[in-house]
Every structure is written in structure tokens, then in C-alpha cells.
Amino acid sequence: xxxxxxxxxxxxxxxMAFHADGAFYxxxxxxxxxxxxxxxxxxxxxxxxxxVTGGIDLAVGSIVGFTAVxxxxxxxxxxxxxxxxxxxALAIGAACGAVSGALVVWPRLxxxxxxxxxxxxxxGMAKTVSGGVKVSTxxxxxxxxxxxxxVPELFRxxxxxxxxxxLSMVTVVFLAIAAAAGVLLARHIWGRDxxxxxxxxxxxxxxxxxxxxxKLLAYVACGLCAAVAGICQAAQEQQGDPEAxxxxxxxxxxxxxxxxxNLMGGRGHMGLTLLGTITIGYLExxxxxxxxxxxxxxxxxxxxLVAAVLTQRRRRF
Numbered sequence: 001x002x003x004x005x006x007x008x009x010x011x012x013x014x015x016m017a018f019h020a021d022g023a024f025y026x027x028x029x030x031x032x033x034x035x036x037x038x039x040x041x042x043x044x045x046x047x048x049x050x051x052v053t054g055g056i057d058l059a060v061g062s063i064v065g066f067t068a069v070x071x072x073x074x075x076x077x078x079x080x081x082x083x084x085x086x087x088x089a090l091a092i093g094a095a096c097g098a099v100s101g102a103l104v105v106w107p108r109l110x111x112x113x114x115x116x117x118x119x120x121x122x123x124g125m126a127k128t129v130s131g132g133v134k135v136s137t138x139x140x141x142x143x144x145x146x147x148x149x150x151v152p153e154l155f156r157x158x159x160x161x162x163x164x165x166x167l168s169m170v171t172v173v174f175l176a177i178a179a180a181a182g183v184l185l186a187r188h189i190w191g192r193d194x195x196x197x198x199x200x201x202x203x204x205x206x207x208x209x210x211x212x213x214x215k216l217l218a219y220v221a222c223g224l225c226a227a228v229a230g231i232c233q234a235a236q237e238q239q240g241d242p243e244a245x246x247x248x249x250x251x252x253x254x255x256x257x258x259x260x261x262n263l264m265g266g267r268g269h270m271g272l273t274l275l276g277t278i279t280i281g282y283l284e285x286x287x288x289x290x291x292x293x294x295x296x297x298x299x300x301x302x303x304x305l306v307a308a309v310l311t312q313r314r315r316r317f
Contacts, residue, residue, distance in 0.1 A: 045177050064226050072136075075154055100222075134241050198265025257308040260276075
């Protein structure tokens with residue numbers, strides 16, 4: 001917790017030093033930083049559950065794109081009501097997570113390999129169902145022309161703000177998921193099983209824990225969080241982009257690691273993930289207001305990942 005707080009403090013100090021002519025001190029900057037980080041934070045909540053078991057999920061970014069495409073098709077193109085489209089999109093994400101978990105649990109594939117395969121497969125599915133184009137309010141009619149429709153009201157609701165426009169609904173969704181996942185991880189017997197599996201899977205099995213079921217549910221929960229992130233992404237962009245979510249898995253992993261959750265499993269807390277999300281959100285915003293190019297941001301993310309893992313190793317030894 002102390003290390004995560006120190007990382008956040010360092011980032012805030014950097015923002016104060018490189019404030020882009022006072023832009024960092026504006027309320028809108030802080031509001032937008034949290035809004036932009038919320039989708040990453042939703043992914044990080046599911047990633048935390050998987051990493052606590054000693055696993056990893058590289059497919060979450062592709063599931064975001066796949067879910068965003070499917071959700072946009074259901075709401076924009078097919079005009080399905082929210083009580084059908086939302087559960088259907090969530091089921092798609094959960095199913096992707098279940099396949100990844102099943103590959104890890106029964107054939108005992110390495111999580112890296114199993115989720116890498118799902119990452120490629122889900123991205124391919126996103127491009128297949130969308131025909132390789134963005135699912136927007138321009139509906140193809142079949143004769144080479146397009147018919148334009150209104151943005152669904154559900155999109156406007158998800159992308160709206162409350163508290164006099166200071167809090168995004170996506171942020172509310174993120175905080176609700178973080179709270180629910182935190183309670184499950186810290187208070188529910190399933191969460192204690194995840195810690196035991198991450199600490200020593202063989203000892204957990206010999207102790208009578210349902211190791212396979214618990215690990216499978218962790219990947220299902222991770223896929224479910226990715227589906228929620230995909231829904232929010234589609235609402236924010238007002239379209240379903242088959243390329244959406246590219247690289248999001250790296251940011252989610254960076255958030256979890258910066259927060260202090262051990263990549264080897266057995267240790268971690270959702271509160272740490274929340275601090276990591278805020279840290280990455282502020283860092284992304286500081287780089288944005290200072291016009292740092294995308295290439296520089298990616299390189300910095302890689303440096304942060306290495307530094308965070310090295311810090312974990314130093315603590316272990």
C-alpha cells in the first residue's frame with residue numbers, strides 16, 4: 001500500500017512540475033483523467049483476480065473489441081432493448097473468459113499460451129462479425145448506400161455525467177465493480193481460495209479446495225469485466241470498433257503491478273488496484289497535456305512494468 005501511494009505521489013509531483021501552462025491545476029483535467037482511466041480500471045479489477053491465482057489474461061483487450069462490436073450491432077443495427085443487449089454482451093465476455101479458463105484448468109496450458117490464443121481468436125471474431133468495419137450509426141442498406149440512425153439512448157446514459165457534470169457514469173461503473181470485486185476477494189470464501197491457489201496450488205488442492213472451479217471462475221470474472229469495459233468503450237466512442245482495446249491488456253497488467261499485486265500470485269488487494277488505476281490515469285493525462293507522442297507513452301509503460309516487477313523481486317529477497 002505504501003509503495004502504491006508513493007508511486008501515485010510521484011506522478012502527481014510530475015504533474016505539478018510539468019503542468020502544461022497550468023492545465024494540470026484545472027478541475028476538468030482531474031475529472032477527465034479519472035474518466036479515461038475507468039475502462040482500464042474495469043479491466044484491472046478482473047486482471048487482479050486472475051493474477052492473484054498466479055495466472056495472467058492477455059485476451060482482455062481483444063474481448064473489449066469483440067464485445068464492443070457485438071454490443072453496437074445489437075443496439076445500433078438491430079435496435080435490441082437494453083435488457084437483452086447488455087446481458088448478451090456480458091455473456092459473450094464471460095464465455096470468452098470461460099474458454100480461456102478451461103484451457104488453463106483441464107489441458108493445463110500455461111495461462112500465457114491459453115490467453116494469447118484467445119486474444120488472437122477474439123480479435124479475429126471482432127473483425128469477422130463486423131466485416132472489418134466500424135459498427136456505427138451509418139447502417140449499410142445492401143445497395144452500396146447507408147441509412148443513418150440516432151445514437152441509442154443507452155449509449156448516452158452510459159456516457160453521461162452526474163454530480164453537476166463532474167463524475168462520469170463509466171467511473172461509477174468502475175467504482176462499483178472495484179467494490180464488488182474487493183468484497184469477493186477479501187471477504188468471500190472464493191477470494192480466500194484464490195489467495196491459497198496463488199500461494200501454493202498443490203497445497204491448496206491437497207487441502208481439499210476446489211482449485212479447478214475457483215481458477216475457472218477467476219477467468220470468467222475477468223472476461224465479464226472485459227465485457228463491461230467493452231460496453232463502456234462502445235458507448236464512449238458511439239460505435240463498435242473491431243480494433244478497440246488494442247494494448248489495453250498491457251495497461252491493465254501495469255495497473256495491477258503498480259498497485260503491488262504480486263505477479264507470482266498469492267498477494268494483492270483491490271484497493272491496491274484502485275491506487276494503480278488512479279496512478280496510470282494521471283500519468284496518461286500528464287503525458288497527454290504535454291503532447292507526448294504515443295510511441296513515448298508505450299515505451300514509458302514498458303519501463304514502468306520492469307521497474308515495478310524489479311521492486312517486487314527486491315521485496316521477496
